[in-house]
Amino acid sequence: MSVLVFEGFLSTPEMLKVLAQASIVQAMMDFEAALAKAQGRVGVIPASAAQAIASLCRAELYDINALVAASARDGSLAIPVVRRLAETVALFDPVAAGFVHWGATSQDVIDTSQILLTRRALQLIEDDLLQLLSLLLDLADAQPVTPVLARTLLQAAQVSSLRFRVASWALPLLRAAQALRQAADAALQLQLGGAVGTLSALGEQGDAVSAALAAELRLPLPEMPWHSQRDRMVRLCAELGVLCGSLGKLARDISLLSQPEIAELAEPDGESPSRPRSVSSAMPHKRNPVYSMLALAAGQRAPQRVAALLGSMMQEFERGLGGWQAELAETVSLLMHTHGSVRAMVTALSGLKIYPERMRLNVEAQQGLVFAEGLTMLLAGPLGRLEAQHLVEGLCAQVLEGEEGGAPAQGQGQGLAAAARALVQRDERLRDKVRAAELEAVFDVERVAAQADQRVAKALAQAREGLTALQDAPHW
Incomplete structure (x- = not known):
């Protein structure tokens, strides 16, 4: 086999x-x-x-x-x-x-031929990487003020926006594209040194x-010839490893968000030969995130490749024994996997299905608990931070108890927002100091999503400029 x-x-x-x-x-x-x-x-x-x-x-x-x-x-x-x-x-x-x-000498031939091939390989990687960046930035432009449930440690945390999340996917990829060019400028050089590098x-x-x-x-x-000076080639390969990690993060998020329990995204259906159907052979109801799977599989091999390349740097004297040969094999594998990962995510993003309604439903299913920090900050004005935090923790516990019991506690029928309104009305310390409009603003999903959008507006504009600069300056 x-x-x-x-x-x-x-x-x-x-x-x-x-x-x-x-x-x-x-x-x-x-x-x-x-x-x-x-x-x-x-x-x-x-x-x-x-x-x-x-x-x-x-x-x-x-x-x-x-x-x-x-x-x-x-x-x-x-x-x-x-x-x-x-x-x-x-x-x-x-x-x-x-x-x-x-x-x-033989190393002159192989090193230089590797440089020539790496130059071609990096062109393939960059072409797809810039296309992927364009798709992500277009997605951000097309989805203003789209609330999403932000998750930390795989748990519901707060409300963010789809545009904010897309920015967190795109910016590392842009930095990777820029870093690859810089590392390539240093690494892709002629090798000609003769037997010991002196061209005697x-x-x-x-x-x-x-x-x-x-x-x-x-x-x-x-x-000078660089027969046993492998730092520039290894640094270039390390940048490929970082790129694989960023692609893997994107693939991981898309695959998790595609789970039917979340169902906020879905990879494209197999409507063409280049996009095979992603259904299970035995379970036709499944929609497997195969492109994310490919990117993850490729990315998961990158750390070992980079580690092996670092280990191969300790080459003896003017030309090494074993380390150089190991480097050649690891570099080829890393180039192969990086392009596979980028191409898979281009295919996934080209037909990615977005479900804003499901994103909103997932936020609403949290019964307002994801606004707990904002509520604490509002109540901290008249009460102080510690007292406000104590009260909000109690309200959250009531909401959670209502969910677990199958019937909401009194005054908790609409989750934390209703509980907060009731608290403000019965607590004389809050009644005259917390305005209704301020309280409603805490639970305003669109307002919070718009704030998240605004937080990344400048970064996304700069990313678009950075992408345009790369596209306008062919490199390889």
């Missing part, structure tokens, strides 16, 4: 294509072709040799499976790839074959070859 069945399930066809064996080998061939062209341009190797080498750097000319199989014996995929390339060049130009991979085989022409190769591959030229 291939583990890729389950790995691929948590990714996307586009990402799997970028990270496929043939794609990896072609990226390595791209490095070798660019190296030959750069060296030919600066006169390190004959121009005819550079042309001969570059013309044969096409993955479709080689047996990919055989190369991958040989990598297990050689300890690196670069070794059989370079060997087979040189053998093929020798069939047409024996002299040129001697200049294949001139002055480079190229002598005085090392700098010229490096600059020409960087230009050929459209990669920044680092201050």
Whole structure:
């Protein structure tokens, strides 16, 4: 049973294509072709040799499976790839074959090819991430003053707004998109150092070859080779891990809010091949949140990947043993899972069903208890905080006792609001100091939701500006 069945399930066809064996080998061939062209341009190797080498750097000319199989014996995929390339060049130009991979080392090939593939992978991730952000901000714009039951520790707490909740989903994703660009700017750089990083085989022409190769591959030229300096790549991957965590939070909330006991949201139905029906095979009444499930499954693997990458940083001397190889595998997995998570949430948000009426009913079902803090603050004026808190705790207990007994206590037929009105009328300390309008405002659902909206109005406006800036500045 291939583990890729389950790995691929948590990714996307586009990402799997970028990270496929043939794609990896072609990226390595791209490095070798660019190296030959750069060296030919600066006169390190004959121009005819550079042309001969570059013309044969096409993955479709080689047996990919055989190369991958040989990598297990050689300890690196670069070794059989370079060997087979040189053998093929020798069939047409024996002299040129001697200049294949001139002055480079296997880690140069693999690190740079990984950078090229990571650049493509990050483009896929960002494209979907920006689409997801747009969907979330559009949702916030479309749902003004929509009350929701805010929950803390999985318990009903107070009234908030849907717009406030959406902002809490969107802002971490925007920060992740911005942080990925910053981390990528630092990490996606050329690797060319030769055997120990000094490029000694190229002598005085090392700098010229490096600059020409960087230009050929459209990669920044680092201050020095980074064979065992893995901090920038690991920091980039750590940002992917943070993104997976934020996506998992979004998926967790949507899946919980989709439970029939809550029923405030629902993932899209399967009205197209790209949106399969999310019903149980044995229980057709169920609507399983499959997109949230995919995002959660992908996100739950991210912590282990990031931890393994941190552990792989302790590499020995100029080039490490084991740590670098572990990093390569973990990075590929993290890219796969991140894109799978983002894509799943884009699909979920694209057809997300919103039920404001159910949101309102869930608030009303709390019998006004979620306004207890606001009531305490109102009564604290004439009574002081401790006395007000004591009285409100007693009122809440009465309401809860009425619910548990199946019949409301006297004066408690409409929950905490009715109990508070009765208290104000019978307590002479409150009767003349708490105005009816003030008391009603405490239990005004729309007023509280509007306040929540206002709290995030500026943040959402800035998020829209941040998204627009990312969209207007193509990066990869």
